[in-house]
Amino acid sequence: MSETLLITLSACAEASERLPGLGFSDPWAAERLERLDLDRSLYNGSGLLMKQIAIRAHAVDAIARRFFSRHPGALGIEPGAGLSARFERIDNGQLRWVDLDLPAVTELKRKLVEPGDRHALRAGSVLDPAWIEELVAGASGPVLVVMEGLLPYLERDEVRGVLVALGQTLPAGSEVVFDYAHPWVVRRTRLLPQVYRTGARFSWGSSRITEVERWCPRLQLLEELDLVGPVAPGASLVSRALRRLTGGWVYGLARFGINPSSSPRKA
Numbered sequence: 001m002s003e004t005l006l007i008t009l010s011a012c013a014e015a016s017e018r019l020p021g022l023g024f025s026d027p028w029a030a031e032r033l034e035r036l037d038l039d040r041s042l043y044n045g046s047g048l049l050m051k052q053i054a055i056r057a058h059a060v061d062a063i064a065r066r067f068f069s070r071h072p073g074a075l076g077i078e079p080g081a082g083l084s085a086r087f088e089r090i091d092n093g094q095l096r097w098v099d100l101d102l103p104a105v106t107e108l109k110r111k112l113v114e115p116g117d118r119h120a121l122r123a124g125s126v127l128d129p130a131w132i133e134e135l136v137a138g139a140s141g142p143v144l145v146v147m148e149g150l151l152p153y154l155e156r157d158e159v160r161g162v163l164v165a166l167g168q169t170l171p172a173g174s175e176v177v178f179d180y181a182h183p184w185v186v187r188r189t190r191l192l193p194q195v196y197r198t199g200a201r202f203s204w205g206s207s208r209i210t211e212v213e214r215w216c217p218r219l220q221l222l223e224e225l226d227l228v229g230p231v232a233p234g235a236s237l238v239s240r241a242l243r244r245l246t247g248g249w250v251y252g253l254a255r256f257g258i259n260p261s262s263s264p265r266k267a
């Protein structure tokens with residue numbers, strides 16, 4: 001499914017043209033795409049999906065900026081970062097950032113991006129607990145973990161394992177941000193032709209994202225955003241109906257925080 005990173009990279013590169021009113025632009029994505037010299041028509045078919053990805057990236061950036069305005073020198077970790085330029089977009093001159101992705105993607109990113117003192121590129125799987133043990137368990141202050149366009153492709157047990165491990169380990173004040181799809185969408189990945197063409201399929205869906213609080217009571221839902229309504233008023237009707245019936249968005253962004261009265265699990 002790593003090829004899907006080209007869809008999100010294209011969406012960010014083209015966001016300022018597709019959504020001029022959004023206030024989001026990503027010249028780094030455009031430059032990375034130029035250097036990759038690909039047939040872009042393969043990745044930017046449905047305008048709706050491309051707008052939705054840009055709106056998601058913009059919303060996650062806003063959450064990250066708010067987090068780092070409270071904790072300017074804190075650590076951010078992005079499993080499944082792909083070729084995203086989130087570090088470059090949100091850098092405040094103090095924060096530290098780790099992009100974590102599978103080895104082939106990290107190798108490619110190293111050809112396109114110069115890591116620095118505050119920006120590391122790390123090869124590994126989100127499913128391997130080594131990154132949590134090394135990066136999260138040793139953190140002295142709040143950590144922001146962002147997973148964008150990653151969890152819906154994993155199995156339910158895998159998603160649960162990652163979130164529970166994070167919830168048990170992150171220090172107080174930390175946040176975990178990720179997108180999720182309703183099971184109704186998971187059964188219809190074929191409606192996303194660019195994604196379907198890469199062979200990637202959604203696997204995990206949630207009709208009520210507060211279920212994560214039951215998986216790990218240290219994680220508390222702080223905010224949930226509808227990612228369909230802003231781009232597709234027609235689909236928004238379905239989204240609002242499902243929300244009323246089941247409590248979940250068709251496609252949403254969730255921000256969880258660590259319960260301040262709880263302590264992390266001892267290493």
Ligand SMILES: C[S@@+](CC[C@H](N)C(=O)[O-])C[C@H]1O[C@@H](n2cnc3c(N)ncnc32)[C@H](O)[C@@H]1O
Nearest residue numbers: 002004005008080081082084101125126148149
């Ligand atoms: C849809 S792309 C999203 C990229 C980036 N988050 C963005 O929004 O531009 C999904 C990314 O997840 C990565 N990925 C897939 N499985 C992974 C795993 N087990 N561990 C870490 N990254 C993974 C892929 O290589 C790919 O870069």
